[in-house]
Amino acid sequence: MSLQQVFDHLDANMSTYKTRLSDAVAIPSVSNSQETEHVEATRSVLEDYTRCLLESIGATVDMREIGDNQEYPPVIFATLGTSASKKTVLVYGHMDVQPAQMSDGWDTEPFAMTTIDGKMYGRGTTDDKGPVLAWINAIEAYQQENIPLPVNIKFVLEGMEESGDSGPLQDLILSEADGFFAGIDYTCISDNYWLGQNTPCITYGLRGIVYFHVNVKCAKKDLHSGVHGGVVYEGMAELCAILNSMVAPNGDITITGINRDVLPMTPEEEASYGPIDFNIDTYKSELGVTKLTHRTKAGILQHRWRYPSLSIHGIEGAFSDAGDKTVIPAEITGKFSIRLVPDMDPQKVTNLVKAHIRSFHNSTGSENEVTVSTTASAFSWLGDTSDANYTAGKRATVRVHHKAADLTREGGSIPITLTLQEATGASVMMLPIGSSDDGAHSQNEKLNVSNYLNGMKLLASYMYEVSQLAAGR
């Protein structure tokens, strides 16, 4: 069987693939840094390193500038194969990384990949250079075995992901909906992680977010509590009461109407949590907490993934130094966010929050100035796990790992996912290859050698299964 030949090739060439990843890690493409070295590296990792690799597998590479005056690194649009008889798969990934230096507490040089006990340590190994290279390696293996690639591939590879500034890329993608993104059948993103360390996952959902600032102004200047305390409607007291009125200590959101648009649970979804490999005690000890707001595995996962949550993040302008200060702050700003789930609408949520705060403020009798604004918002995303894209991912997982993938969601927000779905009008699937303990964004980021190799086999199998399903097999 031809796929076995691809697997054998991948097994036999692991040292090449490790060198490749090591070369990529050595380019310090730190996202959104002011350092000239990082700015140049982020440009170079795309324009030189990645472009060269893509051209070596025969892809047509189109470097696209975003923003003005080269303020952003370019985006790679690459095309490999245009056969009308094959499905076209879009691959998204990023070649920029989080900052890292030895003094942060790394045990090895972050930009010099070091392999210890089957773990390849280095910034970007798992997020996201390793997964991007896994695609290229898998494609190259088909080619070097003289087996026709089962699908056409398009790549979108960027260098701004870790900066959180995805606006310019989103604009470019949407403007190319009828251009580069026309004719794409499926999108596959490998830029997240398994839920644990042993069971492969397919991720089909992300939460959205709205971030709020609520500003309370109670006087024209800071006041002395010994002189004026007792007669002023103090802003801090009102702000704390406002924040407290929105969420209970057990996590319940107490804003009227907030849960109205939350998709009801279907029996199929309820059942899907049962088989997921997730240990409550391990999770609690990872977090260093003794009790969670929910007791069952399903309850915990559902409240991380498919129900909204409200978190209070901080108060700007409040006294927060050590020691005592008897101040009544004149003006403070509370910051909180709500994670959104299907089918919540960021604008509707904003309106509900504003109405809640207005009515709460009116009930206090204060004449303080209270204003609410939002700084960021993103819709949630939900894939259809029964479509052909996911079927290919599930089959590929069983082929490589000999067990079914856990169907997971992420509690965070990755806006590009929804943008790609909008631009292509087609199914998007997240197919992670890294383990939960890889430490993306953290010290000692790593990718297991086994995850790298199995990830290549997974992606090779996924391409094969897409073609099989298209052929009705």
Ligand SMILES: [Zn+2]
């Ligand atoms: Zn990433």
